[in-house]
Amino acid sequence: MWSVEDxxxxxxxxxxxxxxxxxxxxxxxxxxxxxxxTQQQLHAPAETETGPFATDPEHLAQLWAAKHAEWLRIATLLETSGEQAYDPEQDARGVAWAQERQARRQGAVDRHAAWARKRQDAKDELRAQVWLSADTSRRLRAIAARAGLQPEQVIAQLADHARMDEDGGVAVAPFTPHLVEES
Known part of the structure; x- marks a missing residue:
């Protein structure tokens, strides 16, 4: 999420x-x-360890180049401002960058939360594959075609209208299948 400069x-x-x-x-x-x-290590023959915990020499070189640039910036800031010690709160550019990083982080957190909610909603949904006899399948296709729907949409509406009585019997009151606008 963060660049080497960040x-x-x-x-x-x-x-x-x-x-x-x-x-x-x-x-x-x-x-x-x-x-x-780290730049020298990049150009040296590969003597570094490989494995899940090995560092990427190119990334490490980029990181130290970014750190060098940032410390130079801070040194220049102290020199031009005349301050004797570095105070991050008085570093306008540093504060702006920190706020930008925080905004990006918050955006990522918000996107992740929305994704997690969507996944939770998907867990509550039911997807089923139903095998119907040829006669039942033809009737379902005819009903769906007449309503301008897919057979799956008719089954979903049928299930939505189904009710169970006290004895466990399932009944569906007469209804007209219709196109439902998705939100």
């Missing part, structure tokens, strides 16, 4: 709170070193 920005905002100009410079130097190291 991860780098979030990490820098969390780790950078209260860091002095000198400490931010150390973060820039560390990120530059790690960026260089």
């Amino acid at each position: 991860v780098a920005r979030d990490a820098a905002r969390r780790q950078g709170r209260g860091l002095t100009v000198e400490q931010v410079a150390e973060k820039v130097a560390e990120a530059a070193r790690r960026e260089w190291e």
